Each structure stands twice: as C-alpha cells, then as structure tokens.
Amino acid sequence: MRTTGVLVAAMAVAAIGLRAGAQTPAALPPDIQVVLLGTQAGPTYDVQRLGISTLVIAGPERLLFDAGRGTTTGMARAGINSAGVTRIFLTHLHSDHVVSLPELLISPWAFDGRSVPLRVWGPAGTRAMMQHFQEALTFDIHVRRDLDEKFAADGVRVESSDITEGVVYESNGVTVRAFLVDHGPVQPAFGYRVDYRGRSVALSGDTKPSESLIKATAGVDVLIHEIGRLKADPAFAGPPDEVLPNSHQTRRQLITIAAHHTDPVEVGVVLNRVKPKLAVFSHYNADPARALPLVRRNYDGAVEFGEDAMTIDIGATIAVRRREPAK
Numbered sequence: 239m240r241t242t243g244v245l246v247a248a249m250a251v252a253a254i255g256l257r258a259g260a261q262t263p264a265a266l267p268p269d270i271q272v273v274l275l276g277t278q279a280g281p282t283y284d285v286q287r288l289g290i291s292t293l294v295i296a297g298p299e300r301l302l303f304d305a306g307r308g309t310t311t312g313m314a315r316a317g318i319n320s321a322g323v324t325r326i327f328l329t330h331l332h333s334d335h336v337v338s339l340p341e342l343l344i345s346p347w348a349f350d351g352r353s354v355p356l357r358v359w360g361p362a363g364t365r366a367m368m369q370h371f372q373e374a375l376t377f378d379i380h381v382r383r384d385l386d387e388k389f390a391a392d393g394v395r396v397e398s399s400d401i402t403e404g405v406v407y408e409s410n411g412v413t414v415r416a417f418l419v420d421h422g423p424v425q426p427a428f429g430y431r432v433d434y435r436g437r438s439v440a441l442s443g444d445t446k447p448s449e450s451l452i453k454a455t456a457g458v459d460v461l462i463h464e465i466g467r468l469k470a471d472p473a474f475a476g477p478p479d480e481v482l483p484n485s486h487q488t489r490r491q492l493i494t495i496a497a498h499h500t501d502p503v504e505v506g507v508v509l510n511r512v513k514p515k516l517a518v519f520s521h522y523n524a525d526p527a528r529a530l531p532l533v534r535r536n537y538d539g540a541v542e543f544g545e546d547a548m549t550i551d552i553g554a555t556i557a558v559r560r561r562e563p564a565k
C-alpha cells in the first residue's frame with residue numbers, strides 16, 4: 239500500500255535533491271510542509287500511535303490542526319519547538335481532537351518559553367472551552383506566572399474565536415479557509431484548506447462523505463482525509479443490542495458512530511471527485527492492508543496511509559517521508 243508510480247517518482251526526485259544539496263531545483267525547500275503528529279482516531283490510547291494532530295508549515299507560519307492525545311510528544315518526535323506553534327485550528331470539539339489543549343496551554347510556555355498568546359480558532363463552543371481549560375489550570379498558571387518562575391504573562395494568555403465558514407486566517411501570504419463538513423450530530427464541524435504560493439493542502443476533519451468538502455477541496459494538492467469503519471462490516475449484521483467481541487459497545491453504538499464517518503469504499507468516491515495530487519489518510523484505525531483494496535474500488539490515484547511523524551513536502555513535486563525507525 240505504498241505509493242503509486244507518480245509519487246514514487248516524486249519521492250526519488252526529492253531524495254536526489256536532498257543528496258545534491260542546494261544546487262538543483264529539486265532541492266528548493268517545499269512551499270508547504272505537512273507533519274502528521276498523530277494519526278489515530280477516537281478516544282483511544284496506544285503505545286505506538288498518537289491522537290489526531292497535524293502541523294502545516296507554510297513560510298513562517300506554523301499552523302496546528304487539532305490537538306489529539308500526545309500532540310506535544312508528536313512535536314518532540316518531529317523536532318518542532320512547541321513555543322513556535324501558536325496558531326491552532328480545531329475541526330470540532332470531540333475530545334480526541336482537543337484533549338492536548340491543556341498541555342499546549344502550559345508546556346510550550348513553561349518548557350519551551352512561549353511568550354506570545356496562544357490563538358485558537360474553532361466551532362461554536364471553542365471560546366468557552368478554552369476559558370474552562372484556563373480556569374482549570376488557574377493554580378498552576380498563578381504559581382508559574384506570579385510566584386515561582388515568573389514566566390511571561392502573555393505566553394499563557396489565550397485568544398480564541400468561534401468561527402463560521404470562510405477565510406479565518408490570513409498572514410504572510412498564507413490563507414486558511416474553514417468549510418463545513420457533516421459529522422452527524424456533532425455540529426458544527428469544519429474541514430480546513432490552506433493555500434500558500436499556489437500550493438494547497440486540505441484537512442477533512444471528521445466527516446461522512448461531504449459535498450461541501452468536495453466543493454472546497456477540488457483540485458487541492460494534498461487532501462488529508464479521515465477513514466472510519468466499513469459500513470458494510472459483516473460484524474454489523476446481528477442483534478443491535480449485542481455487545482461485540484473485543485468491545486464494550488453494542489452493534490447499535492458502533493453502527494451509529496460509523497455513520498458519522500467516511501468508510502474506505504466511500505472515501506474512494508470522494509477522492510475520485512476531488513482528484514488531489516495526493517490523498518493522505520489520517521484519523522483512521524483500520525488496517526491499511528485491508529482498507530486499501532476497498533479504497534481502490536473507486537479510486538486509482540496516489541494515496542498514502544498516514545503514519546505518525548510522516549512528513550509531506552508540497553512544492554514542484556510532492557514527497558513523502560517516514561520517521562526513521564528508532565535506533
């Protein structure tokens with residue numbers, strides 16, 4: 239399930255460029271770099287994979303999309319100084335997308351020396367949630383800011399906005415647009431598109447197949463899309479109230495959640511209409527070897543199953559790099 243021929247060629251070019259130093263056009267830095275800090279879906283925990291969180295680097299901008307479990311650990315793995323990541327965009331307020339925010343309030347300030355406010359954009363409820371996180375941490379903030387280390391007061395301030403569809407951020411030639419997606423009863427839920435120097439990347443957030451997403455992301459260079467559980471999963475046939483093996487949940491509960499996501503067959507239909515240069519799956523729990531043939535029923539373009547710390551360079555070519563295995 240690696241890459242198509244097109245992408246393999248792109249990777250080879252990038253690799254040659256790296257070895258050749260700055261002499262060749264291929265060695266130009268990418269216009270946009272995407273780092274998958276964590277790729278796992280849902281309120282899970284795992285020693286191998288972190289929760290959903292994606293960093294987009296465009297020029298001087300460092301834009302974080304969602305803050306799932308272990309976001310600061312993901313930054314450390316990728317060699318990113320967390321103090322420089324002060325713009326956070328939330329797709330929706332499900333816990334698996336926001337649970338690292340309290341840590342992002344404190345650690346980049348107290349450990350990495352953030353001295354400017356944290357800015358957070360998200361759906362209705364974002365401002366209130368950030369206020370509550372700050373209130374919950376009042377004791378720690380007080381001690382570190384006023385009594386003990388006396389860290390910069392601005393670095394632990396939060397400026398948050400409840401957003402609607404449209405352009406939500408513009409700076410240094412980078413534009414971030416929010417578009418509505420369909421995450422069932424979790425409303426509103428957004429996807430985002432980032433444009434910079436003619437390059438683009440979009441993130442689906444959590445959504446079932448969404449016309450709004452297809453319209454907002456058509457022709458994007460890289461589409462990062464979620465994958466949920468197969469709706470035609472044979473395990474779903476049977477009494478709705480029966481608890482499934484290896485789960486504490488009933489069939490009805492699992493079917494309900496699956497209905498709010500895009501399954502591997504459906505994502506192929508979506509990709510066939512968006513036609514990104516590269517599709518990257520993130521926020522998935524499926525086994526890629528089993529999911530890829532289901533995607534391929536409807537889509538034969540370039541796809542990657544995202545891995546934690548995977549980097550996607552978007553420039554004249556698109557190159558994908560995986561994290562070096564731990565030595």
Ligand SMILES: [Zn+2]
Nearest residue numbers: 280332334444
């Ligand atoms: Zn989620």
Ligand SMILES: [Zn+2]
Nearest residue numbers: 332421424444
């Ligand atoms: Zn969700």
